[in-house]
Amino acid sequence: MAPTAIADLGETIAYSTGQKLEDVSDAIDDVNCIKYDSESKFDANKDKANFRQYEDACDRVKNFYKEQHEKQTVAYNLAARNRFHSASRVRPEMTIWEAMEKLNTLIDESDPDTSLSQIEHLLQSAEAIRRDGKPRWMQVTGLIHDLGKLMLFFDELGTQGQWDVVGDTFPVGCAFDKRIILPDTFVNNPDSKDPIYSTKYGIYSPGCGLDNIMLSWGHDEYLYHVVRDQSTLPDEALAMIRYHSFYPWHREGAYREFMCEKDWAMMKAVQAFNPYDLYSKSDDVPSVEELKPYYMELIDEFFPQKVVKW
Numbered sequence: 001m002a003p004t005a006i007a008d009l010g011e012t013i014a015y016s017t018g019q020k021l022e023d024v025s026d027a028i029d030d031v032n033c034i035k036y037d038s039e040s041k042f043d044a045n046k047d048k049a050n051f052r053q054y055e056d057a058c059d060r061v062k063n064f065y066k067e068q069h070e071k072q073t074v075a076y077n078l079a080a081r082n083r084f085h086s087a088s089r090v091r092p093e094m095t096i097w098e099a100m101e102k103l104n105t106l107i108d109e110s111d112p113d114t115s116l117s118q119i120e121h122l123l124q125s126a127e128a129i130r131r132d133g134k135p136r137w138m139q140v141t142g143l144i145h146d147l148g149k150l151m152l153f154f155d156e157l158g159t160q161g162q163w164d165v166v167g168d169t170f171p172v173g174c175a176f177d178k179r180i181i182l183p184d185t186f187v188n189n190p191d192s193k194d195p196i197y198s199t200k201y202g203i204y205s206p207g208c209g210l211d212n213i214m215l216s217w218g219h220d221e222y223l224y225h226v227v228r229d230q231s232t233l234p235d236e237a238l239a240m241i242r243y244h245s246f247y248p249w250h251r252e253g254a255y256r257e258f259m260c261e262k263d264w265a266m267m268k269a270v271q272a273f274n275p276y277d278l279y280s281k282s283d284d285v286p287s288v289e290e291l292k293p294y295y296m297e298l299i300d301e302f303f304p305q306k307v308v309k310w
Ligand SMILES: O[C@H]1[C@H](O)[C@@H](O)[C@H](O)[C@@H](O)[C@H]1O
Pocket: 108, 110, 111, 112, 146, 166, 167, 168, 169, 244, 245, 246, 247
């Protein structure tokens, strides 16, 4: 780890940190009470080779990743986090259901696998989790996991476009791993030539824990911060939200050298969640009005104060 770089990043890294390391053993005990099936029943019949084909994706998707991979730098990430945490920011207020309706106008440029609206994607994920008999906290996690994309509509966050909202995530401040999709598109990212950020560990140290790694700014990181303080969701749900787009880690096995003990338990949770997010995209289109009463009750259970500060 380079001490000067760490000193510069200082508090910003600290406030982007989730649980303290002291909470690790508690979290692991909690995890032991939750059983994940090694294979979910739900994705057994899916042809997985049809999803996430980025090399063959259309120009819209490829251009998206080129832009994202060039612009997600340490400097940008620090600035975005400062805007989010700024004390003077007036945070929009709305309920979870209102947020789902507001998000519905977004067409995600990074996604080669669905042409459905966001509310439909959220309901597909939640319904697949519910059909598999998973706990209620996981169903509501499926329902909300992409609501962070709302950041696109909140001017005071200074969102630049879709490149700092959607798409897969990856750490900044250390070398970009080849297992990130379309890895050659990082050549024009200035950090890939930085003497510290371009090294294997960069500004981090092995075993430092994922909560201490700055992941590219976007809907996962944003929603994690919103939900952590305003819901009763367990640590596993928060990990599913925060890391669901971190495919190079949870699917491809990259960046494992940064994990701490707690992260291994959290990774199981994220991997258990992933099929419901990805493979539910080919399910039937859900009926929003029919499902609304069930999910309104579920939302109230985990967001007791009803109105959320975004
Ligand atoms: O295109 C998708 C989409 O934007 C998802 O919401 C995100 O979680 C994925 O990782 C990404 O690749």
